[in-house]
Amino acid sequence: MSATRDASRELSAGSALLATVVGVVALLNGLLLAAVNAFGVLFGPWVSPEPLGQGMVGAAMLGTTPGLFALARCRRWEEARTLMWPVVVAMTGLSVVTLLNRRSLVMVHGGGIVNFLYSPDWVLVVTALALWAVVCAVAQLWRPRTVPPDGDTERLPLPGWSKPPLAVLGSSWSGIGTGLVALPGYWGDFVPWQVNRADAQALGVWALALGVGVLGTLAEDDLRRTRPAVLAVPGVAVAAAVVLAARAEAVHWASGPALSLLIMLLGLLAAGAAGLWLGRDRKPAGKPRPAEVAQPG
Template sequence: MLTGTRVLLGAFVGLTALAVVALLMRPAQAHEEFAWPIHMPMTAAFLGAAYAAGCLLSAAALRERSWDRVRVTVVTVGVFTALVLCASVHHAHRLSLADGGPVARFAAWLWLGVYLAVPVACLAVTVRQGSEAVRQGGAVRHAVVRPMPTWLARTVAVQGAVLGAAGAVLFVGGLGEHHHTTLVIGVLPWDLTPLSAQVVGSWLLAFGVAAALVVRERDLARLRGPAAAYAVFGALELAVLARYRAQLDHGDPRLWAAVLLLLGIVAAGACGWWLGRWRGPGTGGVPGPRRPAATSESGSSRSTRASSSVTAWNGSR
């Protein structure tokens, strides 16, 4: 893995950590201190939980040494930041670039700068890593060390499709609304402003893309980081829903559909991480079960046959 790739991942770890502090740990202050006013703490916390999963995804990738083990992470980050850039430019009037307190203005300009730079950096890193592979004689397709079970691949594919569809509805819906302050789309069990809807939709779309890439890779030995981040995403979003349950309509079927989806995400991510630990020799994971040793009878039979062959050969001489 090239140095530029590590720099990009390290920068994203730091930036997402800042978002976690601002949104997940201080959601009540997001309407005054974030890049745009988020008046509902539940929305701020929901976004903060997604950033926490993104932070873990990038931090896990920093521990890897080869491009094939971080490709999913870099592409996911690139997709997310490109979508957020589109949303930020479209709703630039909502960003606290000129109004609000000094913290909000600083956050808004930092936000805009980050989402202008990171998508370009992700594209540059991906192209450079591809060129490096060609320079070294062409991309090498590594053997699958720990194949993903079919049932898990199908589960992740379905979940990714649901996340992608929900994200697309939120993103496109927010794109169509420019001046309204509240956007009501029948996806999440609470209302969102257009910019918040697009950023939430960007996260859902990014995780949907990540799910598709994971299914395409099909090697759990290379996907433990994404699997862990996937499980953490589901767990933290469930915690957000539990924290703000008093603000939700418990009779809303969308709430229970979201809970079931998030529970499934936690289970799928945890299974993928756990199964990915059992890897072959020399890969750094927990060794898988070995074949049972040959029995003494079979060993004796082989020895007897070998001795008979040697004797017969000597006799023929």
């Protein structure tokens, strides 16, 4: 089952720091957005017809934090990129849709004072993180390829049976995500609660990022390199389920979109759990076991 792979790129200190910062931002903002909106009190950078939309954005942020902190500990870019690219998609996407929907921002539209103070902070932080993420990801591609100092080039491919469901899961999330970002007016009706354009596009960005992560895992085809991405998905499913349960009265449960959403969340949970189980006791690439280091060649 194991094979070897080519030389790889070192993960820069800037990229690792970005992951820590995005992790802290996602943890604090995710907790705030998910908790407040789950209680039915609208809180977020833009105005919404229903708190659940921004609560789900918070749930997605909160759920990805274990993966982001794992990303910060990676040594090689190839271990990090399955989550790094979704981070680039999420941050640039959120900053673009925030600017596209600037008229819905509380600081422009008006609204509660707490949200009013939160909305410029959101714009500044998301924009700064988006620029930083793009710079880090592009700079990584310019770094030279080297064989890891420990000479550890073993890989652990995904089992064959997992690939078709992963492809379906990744396509579903990226498909609905693209739809919501590009045509929020049409695809917003497929969200099983009331959303406006800003809600639909922000949720679309997160769905797209999740899809990129799942498809990236499939493309990487190496459980030792995808640990941060695998750690990021089950938390999203759990946090989203908690927020959905707390605002259950706002969801049109007897609808196709609600059923689809539940299946897609269950898929994320299953993919994450299976990935963690299959990768158990396998050290991440770049962190040698003492015995291996002691045996040259």
